[in-house]
Amino acid sequence: MFHTIGHTFELMKMSWRVLMLDRELVFFPIMSVAALVVLAAAIFAGGLLGGAFGLAEEGGEGSAGDLALALLLAFGSSFVIIFFNSALVAAALERLRGGDPNVASGLKAASAHIPQILAWALITTIVTLILQALRERGGIAGQVASWLGGIAWSLATFFVIPLLVAEGIGPIEAIRRSSSLLRETWGRQIAASFGFGLVTIGAIIVAAIPGLLLALVHPLLGIAIGIPLVGLAWATVTALEGIFKAALYDFAIGRDPHGFDRAALQNAYGPRTGGNLRGIV
DSSP states (O other): OHHHHHHHHHHHHHHHHHHHHOGGGGHHHHHHHHHHHHHHHHHHHHHHHHTHHHHHHTTSTHHHHHHHHHHHHHHHHHHHHHHHHHHHHHHHHHHHTTOOOOHHHHHHHHHTTHHHHHHHHHHHHHHHHHHHHHHHHSHHHHHHHHHHHHHHHHHHTTTHHHHHHHHOOOHHHHHHHHHHHHHHHHHHHHHHHHHHHHHHHHHHHHHHHHHHHHHHHOHHHHHHHHHHHHHHHHHHHHHHHHHHHHHHHHHHTTOOOTTSOHHHHHHHHSOTTSOOOTTOO
């Protein structure tokens, strides 16, 4: 596993070099967070104006309204995250295929697949709610089942977003195609996710240090500096992961992603039992 994680970090370096060619890719995660804040504020304001929250507190009919608002927030949040991830991956694929992407081209590519993104958001929302219900109401067995189900779902849908924006297929077909590609690379993807988790934690810790030090001078100064730095660190790693996934997808379907070493990709993501990936002769 550690050998694979070493390859993962090498590929992260390649992702970084690609990001330096298109630094604007960092804006997609930032826009996602901003859109989520606006969405949550709008739904909360709508609930207050509609009186749903107050009625729910009294045990009246407002409880149904609360449930509707919660479901709307869950679906809306899923859509926002998937939409901006799709824009990020689309822009990364454009760069990896020799293009020169920008924020507008990424958003345009994602907007061209709104129906698929909406359908995928609905599916992910339903699966998330099922796993949450298992975790909260199934006792220890439910928690284990939810954890295992979450891992299996994440792996099986690893390539869904690249498939949605690159091939324009529906989410059900994308899951099937993703699972097919997964069978050829899944053991390495676990290590890749682990590697990015480590990088995210490390980047946030490093970014938080200046804010913590400045907080000793004044708490507000620490907050003013620390929060933007932590946010930028998270957005940067998220952009790197999007580039990374786009490169892996292109390689898995037989392309040569620009800026990535083919041998490094093959060594890091070849099938667990040997052999070549589909499209690799």
